[in-house]
Structures are given as C-alpha cells and as structure tokens.
Amino acid sequence: MSETASRMKQAIAVVGAGWAGCAAAVELARAGHQVTLYESSRTLGGRARAVEMQGKMLDNGQHILLGAYAESLRLFKIVGIDINKALLRLPLQMRYPTGCDGMDFVAPRLPAPLHLAAALLRTKGLSGSDKMALARFSSAARWMDWQLNTDCSVSELLHRFDQTERLIKLMWQPLCIAALNTPPERASAQIFLNVLRDSLGARRAASDMLIPRVDLTTLFPQQAASLVTQHGGTIKTGAMVQKIVACKGKWSVMLDNTEDAMYDAVVIATPATQTAILLADVTMDAAIPAFEYEAITTCYLQYPANTHLALPFYALTDDADSGCWGQFVFDRGQLDRTQSGLFAVVVSTSTSAIELGHEALSAAIATQLAHALQMPALAHPEWSRIISEKRATFSCTPALQRPEEKTEFPHLVIAGDYLASDYPATLESAVHSGVKAASLLCQHFTPAK
Ligand SMILES: Cc1cc2nc3c(=O)[nH]c(=O)nc-3n(C[C@H](O)[C@H](O)[C@H](O)COP(=O)(O)OP(=O)(O)OC[C@H]3O[C@@H](n4cnc5c(N)ncnc54)[C@H](O)[C@@H]3O)c2cc1C
Numbered sequence: 098m099s100e101t102a103s104r105m106k107q108a109i110a111v112v113g114a115g116w117a118g119c120a121a122a123v124e125l126a127r128a129g130h131q132v133t134l135y136e137s138s139r140t141l142g143g144r145a146r147a148v149e150m151q152g153k154m155l156d157n158g159q160h161i162l163l164g165a166y167a168e169s170l171r172l173f174k175i176v177g178i179d180i181n182k183a184l185l186r187l188p189l190q191m192r193y194p195t196g197c198d199g200m201d202f203v204a205p206r207l208p209a210p211l212h213l214a215a216a217l218l219r220t221k222g223l224s225g226s227d228k229m230a231l232a233r234f235s236s237a238a239r240w241m242d243w244q245l246n247t248d249c250s251v252s253e254l255l256h257r258f259d260q261t262e263r264l265i266k267l268m269w270q271p272l273c274i275a276a277l278n279t280p281p282e283r284a285s286a287q288i289f290l291n292v293l294r295d296s297l298g299a300r301r302a303a304s305d306m307l308i309p310r311v312d313l314t315t316l317f318p319q320q321a322a323s324l325v326t327q328h329g330g331t332i333k334t335g336a337m338v339q340k341i342v343a344c345k346g347k348w349s350v351m352l353d354n355t356e357d358a359m360y361d362a363v364v365i366a367t368p369a370t371q372t373a374i375l376l377a378d379v380t381m382d383a384a385i386p387a388f389e390y391e392a393i394t395t396c397y398l399q400y401p402a403n404t405h406l407a408l409p410f411y412a413l414t415d416d417a418d419s420g421c422w423g424q425f426v427f428d429r430g431q432l433d434r435t436q437s438g439l440f441a442v443v444v445s446t447s448t449s450a451i452e453l454g455h456e457a458l459s460a461a462i463a464t465q466l467a468h469a470l471q472m473p474a475l476a477h478p479e480w481s482r483i484i485s486e487k488r489a490t491f492s493c494t495p496a497l498q499r500p501e502e503k504t505e506f507p508h509l510v511i512a513g514d515y516l517a518s519d520y521p522a523t524l525e526s527a528v529h530s531g532v533k534a535a536s537l538l539c540q541h542f543t544p545a546k
Pocket residue numbers: 112113114115116117118135136137138141142143144145157158159160161162336337338339366367368371393394395486488489490512513514515522523524525527
C-alpha cells in the first residue's frame with residue numbers, strides 16, 4: 098500500500114447494524130477504511146431483520162421496496178445480490194379481493210405517464226368521477242412539480258384536490274398509511290407527494306413494487322457484513338456500545354464500561370433515542386428531536402401448504418369498528434415455496450390494534466381474511482403469531498424537522514431513517530443516510546489536492 102493510501106486508511110467504528118449502519122460500513126470498507134461494525138443484537142438488520150419462527154426464517158415485519166429505491170438497489174448490486182432472484186418485481190398496484198366492494202388498480206408495463214392513464218382506464222371498482230378525481234390529482238401534482246409552498250396534512254391536501262370519498266378510502270388512505278405509517282389526518286402532505294412523485298409520477302420501473310423473497314437479514318445486512326469482512330473489517334454482534342469518548346483527537350468506543358478500541362472516526366447509526374444518549378456524552382449541542390412513533394404489526398398465519406391466494410398480495414379494507422384490522426395480506430408461498438400456506442397480514446399505525454392482545458388480534462384477522470377472500474377455512478389457521486414493533490417508524494407529520502448526518506465534529510457523523518430526507522422512515526432513507534454519512538467521512542479524510 099502506498100504511503101498516501103496508508104495515511105488515508107482510517108480506523109472507523111460504525112455503531113448499529115441496521116440498514117443505515119450496514120450501508121455506511123459497505124461504503125467505508127470499499128473506500129479502503131478499516132471498519133468495525135458494532136451491533137447490540139445477535140442478528141443484523143435492526144428494524145428490518147430475520148426472525149426465526151416455527152423453524153422458518155421470517156421477518157420482524159413484512160416489507161415492500163419500490164423500484165425508486167435507487168440507493169438500496171445500487172448497494173444490493175455492490176454487495177452481490179441478484180436482484181431478480183432476491184425480489185419479486187410487480188407493477189404498481191392496489192388490488193382488493195373480488196366481491197368485497199374494493200377496486201382493482203394495476204399499472205400496466207407502459208412508459209410513464211401512459212402507465213397511469215392506462216391503469217385508470219382499466220381500473221375496476223371506481224366510478225367515472227373517482228377516476229376523474231385521480232387524474233385531476235395526478236396532473237395538478239405534476240403541474241406543481243410535486244411541491245407545496247407550505248406543508249399540510251394529507252387529509253387537507255386530498256380535500257383541496259376534491260378527492261372522492263371512495264378514492265380516499267380505497268387508494269389514498271391505504272397508500273398513505275403503507276408509505277408513511279401515519280394516518281392521513283396527521284401525515285405530511287409534502288412527504289406523501291415525494292413518495293407519489295417517485296411512484297405514480299415516475300418512470301414505470303421506479304413505480305414497481307419489490308417484495309423480498311428471502312428474509313431481510315439475508316437480503317442485505319448479511320451480504321453487507323460479508324463485504325466488510327472481505328475488505329479486512331470486523332463485525333461484532335451482541336456488542337452494545339455504552340459510551341463514545343473523545344480522547345486526543347480519536348474516539349474510544351466503550352463496551353461494558355471498558356474501552357473496546359480507539360478509532361479515527363465513528364458513525365452512530367442507532368435509532369434516534371439511542372443516538373441522542375450516545376451524543377450527549379460528547380456534545381451539549383446535539384439536536385436530535387424527540388420524535389413521536391407509530392407501531393406496525395405483522396400477523397403470520399399458517400394454513401395447509403396447498404392454501405394459496407390468486408395474487409401475491411391484496412389490499413384489504415380495514416375498519417377497526419368492525420374488527421377488521423388487516424390492511425394488506427401477502428401469500429408468502431408465492432415468494433418462497435418453503436413457506437407455502439403461510440400468510441402475512443400487515444397492520445400499520447397499529448397502536449389500537451395491539452391493545453386487543455395477540456390472541457384476540459390474530460383471531461380477528463383470521464376472521465377478516467375468511468370473509469374478505471371468501472375462503473371460510475382461513476378463519477382457522479394451524480398456528481398464528483403476532484409481531485408488533487411499537488417504535489417501527491417516527492410519525493411523519495407536516496414540516497417535521499429532521500437532523501442532518503454531520504455533527505460539530507467532522508469525524509463523528511450520524512445515520513438513520515430519521516435524518517433529513519425526501520422520504521419517510523424507509524429502508525431507502527436509512528440506506529441513503531448511511532451512504533451520505535460515509536461520504537462525509539471519506540471527504541474529510543481525503544487530502545485536498
Ligand atoms: C414492521 C416494520 C415494517 C416496515 N415496513 C417497511 C416497508 O415496507 N418498506 C420500507 O421501506 N420500510 C419499512 N419499514 C421501515 C424500515 O424498516 C426502517 O426505516 C429501517 O429498517 C431503519 O433502519 P435504520 O438503520 O435507520 O435503523 P435500525 O434498523 O433501528 O438500526 C439501528 C441498529 O442499531 C442497533 N443498536 C441500537 N443501539 C445500539 C448500541 N448502543 N450499540 C450497538 N448497536 C445498537 C439496533 O439493534 C439496530 O440494529 C418498516 C419497519 C418496521 C419495523
């Protein structure tokens with residue numbers, strides 16, 4: 098290694114192996130730095146990780162990615178993921194089971210914006226005035242370049258654009274809850290428009306929906322960790338960082354009240370609350386806001402292996418008053434044959450649903466599936482299991498102030514889905530932030546020419 102190269106190679110600690118930390122670690126290792134990735138849990142992936150259940154590797158929550166997740170897809174390629182094998186690619190869609198007074202919207206494989214126009218023409222379950230309202234919304238949003246002068250709630254935006262009750266119920270509300278994990282009355286219209294710009298308003302491939310066929314730890318964090326170790330880095334799981342201490346221009350990372358090692362730079366890629374605690378030890382100026390959080394619950398239900406749905410996933414009409422909590426149902430057998438007969442039902446913004454208790458909630462969801470899909474046997478799964486992530490994402494409210502990756506110290510940066518971004522808390526905002534944090538450190542350590 099040349100003298101310049103060895104001078105530039107820095108020891109860097111990345112704290113937290115969620116998708117943000119993994120992305121930062123990959124970029125730093127590729128830039129030639131000596132990376133140590135600390136993760137408090139035994140499993141990599143944070144809020145998007147594998148969970149073993151009844152002998153199967155499932156996820157802590159069913160996830161969907163979009164074709165517009167450019168940074169995630171770029172890193173997938175870098176770490177060697179075969180995207181066509183690892184993800185099921187489907188056109189943008191909102192399809193309800195037949196016979197449940199829903200709608201059937203699928204964007205055909207045509208260039209944008211034709212795909213949307215054609216989808217509207219073919220959509221079943223919407224009246225002419227619903228379709229007109231949707232077309233009006235889409236052209237007005239394009240005309241505004243998807244930008245609002247002042248942010249407001251999604252409900253207010255929909256009201257301003259004269260959206261029909263049915264369109265709100267079947268399209269906008271489920272999209273808003275799925276994308277922002279915040280109900281339309283409280284969700285940021287600007288962030289919602291950003292997501293729509295990159296889905297409804299984007300080139301067709303960007304609007305595609307990508308569903309992982311493998312568990313979320315295998316999908317990216319595990320591959321990221323392999324790349325880091327191939328570049329001479331170290332992965333430490335079960336390693337909860339308790340303190341980071343500034344020491345003679347370096348950083349000491351403390352585990353169990355003892356110093357583990359000294360580093361030239363640190364990326365703190367833990368959730369916002371933990372980052373605020375770690376930063377409080379090194380600076381009084383850290384401005385990590387106290388976010389509000391929303392829960393997401395996934396209910397797994399196992400049926401006999403020959404139980405299938407006609408589509409890989411359906412939207413469901415939720416109505417808490419009638420005990421219908423499920424918003425989307427996924428037939429996992431269509432993603433991975435070893436999971437035949439296993440369904441995953443997603444309940445976003447699920448704080449009230451959780452109050453029912455696991456047994457009552459899974460029974461209610463099984464009953465809802467039996468009615469909605471007109472398959473009475475679905476009321477009686479072989480087993481069911483609920484996983485609730487109480488702090489799944491921050492509440493994505495209007496004009497929310499989100500901090501930047503840089504701190505007052507050029508060699509201490511932060512990363513995570515809660516940092517300033519066009520997007521709500523998503524895999525893409527986490528990866529994007531990790532890449533940005535790594536790039537800030539790389540710029541700092543590259544000698545000016
Ligand atoms: C149920 C559910 C469903 C979701 N669905 C979608 C979806 O469909 N599409 C989508 O794009 N996004 C979805 N999301 C959001 C997405 O999962 C998150 O935005 C993303 O995973 C956040 O990544 P992160 O790296 O910023 O944070 P985290 O994943 O929280 O990573 C932080 C990591 O730091 C570790 N850590 C904490 N403290 C310490 C410490 N002191 N020392 C060492 N390690 C520490 C944690 O264990 C964790 O691994 C969903 C989230 C959930 C929970």
